[in-house]
Amino acid sequence: MERLSKEMLGLAGEYAVASELCRRGLYSQLTLGNHKRTDILVETDTRMVRVSVKAKQSKEWPSISGPVRDDDFLVFVDFANKTAHEKLDFYILGKDDWSRVVEQEIRNQRGKGKELKVDGRTVTHPDGWKGINIKIEHVAVYKDRWDTIVSAVKPEETEAAK
Numbered sequence: 001m002e003r004l005s006k007e008m009l010g011l012a013g014e015y016a017v018a019s020e021l022c023r024r025g026l027y028s029q030l031t032l033g034n035h036k037r038t039d040i041l042v043e044t045d046t047r048m049v050r051v052s053v054k055a056k057q058s059k060e061w062p063s064i065s066g067p068v069r070d071d072d073f074l075v076f077v078d079f080a081n082k083t084a085h086e087k088l089d090f091y092i093l094g095k096d097d098w099s100r101v102v103e104q105e106i107r108n109q110r111g112k113g114k115e116l117k118v119d120g121r122t123v124t125h126p127d128g129w130k131g132i133n134i135k136i137e138h139v140a141v142y143k144d145r146w147d148t149i150v151s152a153v154k155p156e157e158t159e160a161a162k
Contacts (some may be wrong), residue, residue, distance in 0.1 A: 003057060004079070013055025013077040014039045016088055021051075024150055038072070047153045051075055054134075063131030065122050066098030073149050074098055076139055091139040092148045101139065105132050 004012060014030055018040050021028040028051075029041045038050035049071040054061045057079040067074050078089040093101070102123060106116050109125075117124045124130050132138075142148070 009055045009057055009079065010053070012079070013053045016055075016077055017051065017053045017075045017090065020090060020146065021149065024146055026150065026153060042149060042153055044153045047071075049073060049149065049152050051149065053077060055079060059135065061134040063129065064134050065131050066093070066102065067095045070095055071152065073152070076134065078136070090144055090146075091136075091142045092145040093139065093142050094148050094152070097142055097148070101134070102132065104138070 018028040018030055021040070021042055026042050027044070029043070031038055031041060039053045040051040042049045042051060050067075050069070051073045052067065053075050054064055055077040059080065061076055064074075072095055074093045076091040076093075078091075082088060102118060105123070106118070109116050114126055116126075122130050123132050
């Protein structure tokens with residue numbers, strides 16, 4: 001697949017995630033603008049959640065900050081080495097999942113003699129840069145975990161399926 005511009009990659013990721021959510025019966029609305037706090041709003045009659053989308057076409061997602069609120073979700077979309085006809089890979093994390101990823105990174109960096117600071121969703125490195133570079137191995141266990149979002153907005157369906 002030809003390399004997409006950063007803007008086109010972001011849009012392609014957002015539309016791909018919205019499509020997957022709609023396929024699961026969730027009304028999903030993309031937000032507009034350059035200074036937005038979320039990419040997609042997912043709404044039912046009784047609940048609404050926010051989804052941030054991070055798309056990549058290289059080996060990692062750079063400088064990622066995670067969800068803050070319990071109703072925030074983060075979806076990583078992997079376009080790397082995919083043709084236009086291949087299925088994309090999606091990794092879906094809630095706030096608690098993100099916390100586990102951050103805790104592991106803090107342990108990894110501590111082992112290298114670096115001390116990371118965490119303030120809400122933001123991780124700050126000793127040299128001042130913010131965020132975590134995320135590789136597939138950091139989020140592999142969350143692949144195709146659409147149930148993470150579905151259960152947050154449609155808990156009655158999740159209970160009925162048990």
